[in-house]
Amino acid sequence: MRSLDKALISLVILGFLTVQAIAGSGKTIGPFERAPYQWPFLDYPMYSLPRFEGDEVGRPLLVGIEPDSTEVEIEPQDLGLDIFPYIRGPLRAVRYGNREAAELFRDLYEARQGVRVIGFEIEERPIVITRAGYRPGPPKRVASMTFEPWYNYRTNP
Amino acid sequence: MRRLVRAWRDYWFRDASLLNLAVCRVVIVATQLKVLASMSYDTEAALPAAMYDPLPVLHLMLAPVGWHYRPSLAAVEAIHNLTLGAGVLALVGLFTSVGLVVFAAGNVFLQAYQYSFGNFHHPEAPIIIGLMILALSPAGGALSIDDLWKRIRSNVRRLEFEPARLLERTSPYAGWPLRLIQWTLGLVYLSAAYAKLRDGGLDWTNGYTLRYYLVQDGLIWGSDLALWFGTQHFLAQILSWLTLLVEGTFFLAVLFPPLAWLYLPAAAGLHLGIELTLRAPFLRWVALYSAFIPWNRAVRKVSIWWERHAKEATDVFFDGHCALCLRSVTALDYLDWGGRLRFRNLEAEGTILTAARPDVDLADLRAEMHVVGPDGEMRRGFFAFRHLAGRLPLLGPLALLLRLPGAGRIGPRIYAVIARHRRRRLHCNGAACAVHDGTQA
Numbered sequence: 327m328r329s330l331d332k333a334l335i336s337l338v339i340l341g342f343l344t345v346q347a348i349a350g351s352g353k354t355i356g357p358f359e360r361a362p363y364q365w366p367f368l369d370y371p372m373y374s375l376p377r378f379e380g381d382e383v384g385r386p387l388l389v390g391i392e393p394d395s396t397e398v399e400i401e402p403q404d405l406g407l408d409i410f411p412y413i414r415g416p417l418r419a420v421r422y423g424n425r426e427a428a429e430l431f432r433d434l435y436e437a438r439q440g441v442r443v444i445g446f447e448i449e450e451r452p453i454v455i456t457r458a459g460y461r462p463g464p465p466k467r468v469a470s471m472t473f474e475p476w477y478n479y480r481t482n483p
Numbered sequence: 484m485r486r487l488v489r490a491w492r493d494y495w496f497r498d499a500s501l502l503n504l505a506v507c508r509v510v511i512v513a514t515q516l517k518v519l520a521s522m523s524y525d526t527e528a529a530l531p532a533a534m535y536d537p538l539p540v541l542h543l544m545l546a547p548v549g550w551h552y553r554p555s556l557a558a559v560e561a562i563h564n565l566t567l568g569a570g571v572l573a574l575v576g577l578f579t580s581v582g583l584v585v586f587a588a589g590n591v592f593l594q595a596y597q598y599s600f601g602n603f604h605h606p607e608a609p610i611i612i613g614l615m616i617l618a619l620s621p622a623g624g625a626l627s628i629d630d631l632w633k634r635i636r637s638n639v640r641r642l643e644f645e646p647a648r649l650l651e652r653t654s655p656y657a658g659w660p661l662r663l664i665q666w667t668l669g670l671v672y673l674s675a676a677y678a679k680l681r682d683g684g685l686d687w688t689n690g691y692t693l694r695y696y697l698v699q700d701g702l703i704w705g706s707d708l709a710l711w712f713g714t715q716h717f718l719a720q721i722l723s724w725l726t727l728l729v730e731g732t733f734f735l736a737v738l739f740p741p742l743a744w745l746y747l748p749a750a751a752g753l754h755l756g757i758e759l760t761l762r763a764p765f766l767r768w769v770a771l772y773s774a775f776i777p778w779n780r781a782v783r784k785v786s787i788w789w790e791r792h793a794k795e796a797t798d799v800f801f802d803g804h805c806a807l808c809l810r811s812v813t814a815l816d817y818l819d820w821g822g823r824l825r826f827r828n829l830e831a832e833g834t835i836l837t838a839a840r841p842d843v844d845l846a847d848l849r850a851e852m853h854v855v856g857p858d859g860e861m862r863r864g865f866f867a868f869r870h871l872a873g874r875l876p877l878l879g880p881l882a883l884l885l886r887l888p889g890a891g892r893i894g895p896r897i898y899a900v901i902a903r904h905r906r907r908r909l910h911c912n913g914a915a916c917a918v919h920d921g922t923q924a
Contacts, residue, residue, distance in 0.1 A: 331656070343663070
């Protein structure tokens with residue numbers, strides 16, 4: 327009985343170590359297409375990309391366009407979201423042109439704020455890393471999406 | 484091959500302290516209970532269905548009710564409360580095995596649920612793996628109500644007091660969970676170092692990289708400290724090298740345990756710095772470091788120091804024929820990690836006291852608890868109990884309660900009631916019952 331116990335526990339030990347070692351190297355196991363799907367066995371690549379002098383720290387902000395062309399800055403709390411769902415939700419949807427997902431966040435915003443929006447834009451307000459410290463970079467619009475086919479946000483008043 | 488199998492068994496299944504495993508259980512469960520208590524699910528429940536993308540582990544757990552089933556907020560909150568309850572049981576060691584299994588499974592479910600909406604983080608994973616390991620281990624074999632109850636039943640059944648000897652108890656199954664937690668941490672840190680070297684090589688230590696992330700997260704979380712560090716180029720270079728060194732070689736602390744005293748403070752300092760600047764809650768990993776610490780040796784050293792520098796032990800005179808007394812001394816002994824109490828069975832050693840104190844006879848000793856403290860003063864009944872509570876650090880809160888104004892008047896009355904009625908509470912037999920009845924005293 328004791329030998330059987332030890333054999334079973336040995337399998338558990340080997341299983342845990344193998345899965346963690348494979349996941350930790352950034353590889354995936356079996357049908358799981360990317361590392362988070364093996365949770366809680368993960369790799370830890372946070373903050374791993376190297377950065378250099380002159381690199382810009384992106385500060386994306388969601389901007390809503392109202393029917394009268396007024397622009398309104400939409401912060402995470404305006405949608406009832408924390409920062410990461412905000413980045414992975416509406417910002418990603420607009421940036422990658424996922425209209426279906428973006429419309430869900432438009433509806434969410436309209437329901438929470440009682441304001442109609444006919445389009446979204448993403449504005450980057452970067453910070454540039456320098457040897458001596460950092461400085462603000464020029465803001466730029468990096469993506470846009472309109473929900474009204476007739477509306478052109480660049481030409482409409 | 485045979486040699487390999489023997490080496491494997493020697494490494495994973497050599498006798499190890501049950502106390503070390505139990506302390507690890509208490510630390511990890513308490514840490515995760517704190518995390519769990521702060522979790523809420525309103526945000527996830529309000530998110531649109533299109534964002535619900537369950538992790539495979541959640542799919543598996545929900546499979547009986549439907550592969551794509553999305554649990555309601557009420558269901559998730561019910562599981563949250565069940566998990567909290569199981570965690571409390573696992574913490575105090577009542578139905579420990581069941582409590583740990585439910586607590587581990589509940590945490591996997593709840594965290595996987597939160598991570599099934601595109602929101603994904605790393606700090607919880609190693610602790611949840613640690614909980615899964617503990618759930619398969621004899622972590623309730625010491626420092627648990629289960630174990631205390633087992634000892635009480637054994638002592639009462641045999642009508643013989645046998646000390647728990649918590650510091651000396653070992654099991655071949657107590658070491659593997661601790662070593663597996665250690666290796667899991669070693670692999671996790673190695674993964675972090677590997678990712679940095681894979682993605683950036685030594686450029687990761689150029690100072691700009693760390694400063695970039697400090698500024699990035701400093702802006703997100705509003706951390707002035709991170710923004711200040713983001714301007715310190717030379718300091719960022721040094722910290723980058725240290726981070727890479729600690730993460731990349733942490734596994735040496737697993738291979739060579741004395742190095743743990745170097746690596747654990749270094750890694751804890753790293754997490755503290757990350758928590759203060761980047762606001763990433765990795766400091767909770769320190770709970771897993773409890774798997775590295777030889778708690779039994781630490782407690783023994785403190786006991787030796789106590790014996791050398793502090794006071795002598797308190798003599799506790801108990802009636803070895805009394806089930807209630809045996810229960811009490813078994814419980815007191817269980818809490819006496821420092822060897823501050825010396826238990827003396829009246830039948831064998833009662834004359835030590837009666838010879839020294841002519842005003843005390845065996846009937847007095849049987850009627851209520853007597854202790855003789857290091858100061859030579861003899862205390863009885865409630866005052867004896869209060870003295871004992873004061874001597875055991877684990878009973879510190881109770882000792883304070885017993886010192887409240889009025890406790891010295893009410894306490895003896897309550898004690899007298901219990902002492903008077905203990906005959907009915909006994910599971911004693913034959914002569915032992917008669918002794919407590921007072922008829923043969």
